[in-house]
Amino acid sequence: MKPPALARLSHPSFRSSSTPRLLPSSPGITLPPRNHPPSCSLLSTYPLSRSPLSTARLIAQHALWQHDLRFLLHPTIQSSLSLPTLSPTSPPHNTTSPTTPLRIHDLATGTALWPLSLLQSLTPPSTSPAHHDPPPQPPSAPPITITASDISLLQTPHPSFLPPALETAEWDIYSPAGVPPHWVSAFDIIHIRLALLVVQGGEAGAREVVRRGYSMLRPGGWMQWDELDVEGAGVLNGAHPTTEAERAEKARFLRMQELASLEHLRWVRRLPGLFGEVGFGEVGRESVEGERSSAGLLQMLQFLVMQEEMEGFEMAGKEEGERVRGDIEWGRRMVAERGWVRYVPKVVVVGRKPG
Numbered sequence: 001m002k003p004p005a006l007a008r009l010s011h012p013s014f015r016s017s018s019t020p021r022l023l024p025s026s027p028g029i030t031l032p033p034r035n036h037p038p039s040c041s042l043l044s045t046y047p048l049s050r051s052p053l054s055t056a057r058l059i060a061q062h063a064l065w066q067h068d069l070r071f072l073l074h075p076t077i078q079s080s081l082s083l084p085t086l087s088p089t090s091p092p093h094n095t096t097s098p099t100t101p102l103r104i105h106d107l108a109t110g111t112a113l114w115p116l117s118l119l120q121s122l123t124p125p126s127t128s129p130a131h132h133d134p135p136p137q138p139p140s141a142p143p144i145t146i147t148a149s150d151i152s153l154l155q156t157p158h159p160s161f162l163p164p165a166l167e168t169a170e171w172d173i174y175s176p177a178g179v180p181p182h183w184v185s186a187f188d189i190i191h192i193r194l195a196l197l198v199v200q201g202g203e204a205g206a207r208e209v210v211r212r213g214y215s216m217l218r219p220g221g222w223m224q225w226d227e228l229d230v231e232g233a234g235v236l237n238g239a240h241p242t243t244e245a246e247r248a249e250k251a252r253f254l255r256m257q258e259l260a261s262l263e264h265l266r267w268v269r270r271l272p273g274l275f276g277e278v279g280f281g282e283v284g285r286e287s288v289e290g291e292r293s294s295a296g297l298l299q300m301l302q303f304l305v306m307q308e309e310m311e312g313f314e315m316a317g318k319e320e321g322e323r324v325r326g327d328i329e330w331g332r333r334m335v336a337e338r339g340w341v342r343y344v345p346k347v348v349v350v351g352r353k354p355g
């Protein structure tokens, strides 16, 4: 099988997903119990670390996602809301700002680097250096405010180091209490990225996240979900395997890097359908292939992910830690000796709450 071809990202407008049906929000979804999703223990609790190294990995990942996507908000959302060009490298304020304050929420934010980058791209550069006291709040409400929530805020900067327009909140996306009342119908944009290991219980769990995002939006608001298209994963640079042993090695190289079985991740390709089922209109999906260089760098970060998984097993006194340690050593050898790189396409799904 030929390795998947990589192309530079182009920015075509969204291909419409397969005509999503517009249905009312799904009532009363029952999630599987958090601690026991069927035969998928890794999805029961978030398996990655919040160590300084893990934080550095998230920061590096953000840079590589930006390198490939070249947008923070999909151009469809930008133009729909008449936002300035959101490329972090473009000069800010190159079009008029929206007249009413825009509220954005980044779910499972991690380091809060996505909202920080978005704010930077939308607001003029600050004249006060980071080590000074924060400047006084502007007298009028900022044109954009962002809430960044996560089940743990260990990886976000302390609030005193955040710009006034960005607030953080500790929130479990699966909180049994549901969406806090002050967040219902409160936002213009809901964003979530890299929630593969956050979603619990496969498709039902993903649908619940989409449903909660929908309920947090004002009519006319947009939801954007950036995810890894794990079903499209392949090995780059590898010569076509000629023997059964080579085929098995390549399969091992791919499989060992998945932290959950593909069976439980099929919801990623179902996202446009789930958006439609929950009630979103104007649903679109863009597959981003990215650059070969990013794939090579992301491969290195993937070994850090495996290291975090290994340390989790070891801390829990589980034997799997040894197996993952061996996998990392073997995988790094395959990268160095054979030039193998696991490649996973990225996918961006958007939908609009009817106005």
Ligand SMILES: C[S@@+](CC[C@H](N)C(=O)[O-])C[C@H]1O[C@@H](n2cnc3c(N)ncnc32)[C@H](O)[C@@H]1O
Residues within 6 Å of the ligand: 046, 058, 061, 062, 107, 108, 109, 110, 111, 114, 149, 150, 151, 152, 155, 171, 172, 173, 174, 192, 193, 194, 195, 197, 198
């Ligand atoms: C892979 S990181 C992605 C972080 C960020 N979205 C990014 O792209 O850089 C996943 C994040 O989800 C958070 N998380 C895990 N379970 C969660 C839950 N039930 N509710 C909210 N956040 C959760 C983790 O704490 C972590 O920060």
